[in-house]
Amino acid sequence: MSSTEQLKNDLTFDQVFKRIKTYGWYQVYFAVTIQLFCFCHAANFAGGLFSLGGLIPIYTCTDDNITAVYDKDFIVHNASAACQAIHACTNLTVENAWFSMYQEFDWVCQPANRISRLASFLPLAGAVGYMASGHLSDHFGRKWPAFIGICVSVFGGLINSVAPNWIIYYAVIVVQYLLQPMYHGAAFTLCMESVGSKWRIMQSFTFQYTLAFTYAGLLAYLTQNWRLNLAIVNALALPALVSFLFVEESPRWMVQKHRYKEAAKSVNKIARWNGRGDVKHTESDMKRIEMGSQAQKHHYNVFHLFSQKKLALYCLSQITTGICMSMITSSIMMNVQDLAGSPFLNISLVGLLRIWTPFAVIAMERYSNWFGRKPLFLGAQSLVFLLFATIIAIQVSGQWEKLHALATACALFGVAVEIGLVWVAYKTYTVELFPTVVRTIAMNLFSVSGLIGDVIAPQLIYLKYYWRPMPYAGAAGLCLLSILLGLIILPETKGKPMPDSLEEVKAGRLRKIDTNAAKELQLLSTETNT
Known part of the structure; x- marks a missing residue:
């Protein structure tokens, strides 16, 4: 076989994207x-029942020239007594950061742990949605x-926005948790x-969500x-929604499904989006792209993620990190009233405090040979662990009131780094380690495992009334475990092509991109036109 024939057989998507521009107007539009x-997701989450929507007002009763104040701490520990006193009061004033669901739906008369129980149930619906959506997006x-x-x-x-009561509101949220996972896994x-x-x-x-959380906090304040x-x-x-209709289906997925004409x-x-309309690819070009022979003959499921020791270990590390990220995010966002300062400002700071992260990572990625996925993951996760350990130390030392602002800064910066840097490394690892045939199944499995953190976090928040550092201690412990597993298991994947089949993973295909790609592409272009 001549070198030219071999080159044709070895056409890859990295070479294809190099010809049509690896990053252009289409990627910007996407x-x-x-x-x-x-923006929509952040604002919905921040304004929902389990964050700003659940803010507990301060009730002040001035009956009989006696002033009685019922604040968050009193209501949580004495829900029944607070309910009776507030409803019996004839001269009642209510002070709150905004008009919350808690206030409108009269949650003061609900058991103190009901919100935690409702929050812990939702991930079960999400788990069903993620597992189903992973298979749907890999098949359809x-x-x-x-x-x-x-x-x-x-x-x-x-x-x-027009729900008449909290039951209708919660029912809609359950449906969203069942069906929204189709977006989260497939879109990424x-x-x-x-x-x-x-x-x-x-x-x-x-x-x-750097700008999105800033927008969410500002809009909540304005409305x-x-x-x-x-x-x-x-x-x-x-x-x-209209804009998304003009996004193209994944060419990788279509090739894997033998839909070569549609892929081309x-x-x-x-x-054409990228200004390379003169570069044409044909059905035969798509057929030349390397795909594992077995990738075209099977329907894949979650068990294939554990079919190889290497993949199973990757799964262990990713699952642990997913739980850790969810627990940290939920522990802060559902506990926003425990932080110092304005809750709206705190929501915005979650975004603002990580506005530097894309620029730092991209600069290191582009101009440093040693900085890859692993240093990014381990460095960021270690920083988060130290920040949460600081919060625990402040609380255990009895300096919470004195150092409340410092603890709040550690919490906000910690969650910003977790959902800024750690999240990027985590998601990038998932798409680069797992092949095309099971990629969205992997994405959704790890999202399901992450929901375990969403189940645990509300219970830890409730337990803080017995031991205040509990939410932060649980998050820090998982953070440390995530660091150890990542250090031992995860490889470096920077600059390596994504595998398409399980056979490529088994054979160890994580090779570096050919430095002579430009010459090869020129040869390909010449032969295509002859």
């Missing part, structure tokens, strides 16, 4: 569309499951499969009402 959805594509999931999120938010995979390996780490920041907040944020997301059409559309 990134902007996803960011609009991030990335684009349309993602579109259905985001439609459920936006229209569910609009419905909840689609995004990463639509860019060359050189820019994957940059494109992963598309799903960051001062949970219903108005939900109506506005979801109405503003409607144009993004998708690649050519991306090329």
Whole structure:
């Protein structure tokens, strides 16, 4: 076989994206569309029952010239007595940061742990959704499951803005937890499969909530009402739904499904977006792309993720990190009233405190040979552990009131780094370690495991009334375990092509991109035109 024939057989998607521009206007368009959805998600989460929507007001009763104040701490520990006193009061004033669901739905008369129980049930619905959506997106594509999931999120938010009671509100949230996972897993995979390996780490920041949480905190402050907040944020997301319709299906997925003609059409559309309309790919070009022989003959499921020792160990590390991230995020966002300062400002700071992270990572990625996924993951996770350990030390030493502002700063910066840097490394590892045939199944399995953190966090928050450092201690412990597993198990994947089949993983295909790719691509172009 001649070198030219061998080159034809060895065509890869990294070479294809190099020809049509590894990062161009199409990838920018995709990134902007996803960011609009991030704005919607952040505002829905921040304004929901389990964050700002659950803020407990300060009730002040001035009957018989006696002033009685019922604040958060009293209500949580004496829910029944607070309910009776507040409802018996004839001269009652209510002070709250905004008009919350807690206030409107009269949650003061509900058991103190009901919100924690409701919050812990939702991940069970999410687990069902993630497991089903992983298979759906691997069998039916990335684009349309993602579109259905985001439609459920936006229209569910609009419905909840007029929910007559908390039962209807919660029922809609359950439906969202069942169907939204189709977006979260499929959209990230689609995004990463639509860019060359050189820019994957940059494109992963598309799903960051840096500006989104800043927007969420500001909008909550301006609206001062949970219903108005939900109506506005979801109405503003409607144009993004139209925008998503112009996103292309993953060429990688279509090749894996033998849909070579459609894959070529998708690649050519991306090329036109990027100003490379003169570069054409054909059905035969797509057939030349390397795919494992068994990748075309099986229907894959979650058990294939554990079919090799290497993949099983990757799963162990990723599952632990997923639980850790969810626990840290929930421990802060559901506990925002425990922090010093304005809750709206604290929500915004979660975004603002990580505004530097994309620039730092991209600079290190582009201009440093040693800085890859592993240093990013281990360095960021270690910083988070130290920040949460500091919070625990402040509380155990009895200096909480004196150093409340410092503890709040550690908490906010810790969660910003966790969902800024650690999240990027975690998600990038998932798409780079697991092959195309099981990639979204892996994404959704790890999202399911992450829900375990969402189940545990509300219970730890409730237990803080018995031992205050409990939420931070639980998060710090898992953070340390995540660091140890990552150090031992995870390889470096920077600059290496994503595998397409299980056979490639087994054979150890994580080779470096060929430095002579430009010459090879020129040869390919010449032969295609002859």
